[in-house]
Amino acid sequence: MADATEGPRFDWCHWHNGPSGTAVLIRIIEQGSGPGAALYACAPCREQRRLIPYSEQP
Template sequence: MAETNHTPPTEEDTTTTVPRAFGYCAWHQGHADGVRLIDVIEQGSGSGGTVFACGPCIAVNNLVPFADR
């Protein structure tokens, strides 16, 4: 069996590092760090797709991220 070089993260590592996504914010129409999924457009009702927003746009527009519904 092969040895692994992976060291599991410590509790300190998991509490200080939060995964963040870099992507396109549909509200201010530009790229941003920390975007969150806001809506999923079903393929049956058109071309389908996803809509993301950055933190400031979520706060200003009172958006609710998809995962928090």
């Protein structure tokens, strides 16, 4: 009875440091050990800072 295939997503904007419903992955920080950190930005922050979503970067 597992219905947790896709739970509610909680997106976080690392630029204004708050929750956001429009946050997308911007950058992945490679780290020497352990999993890399992922940075997300919401739509307003992307517009202000001219950030390009990770999936649209060359």
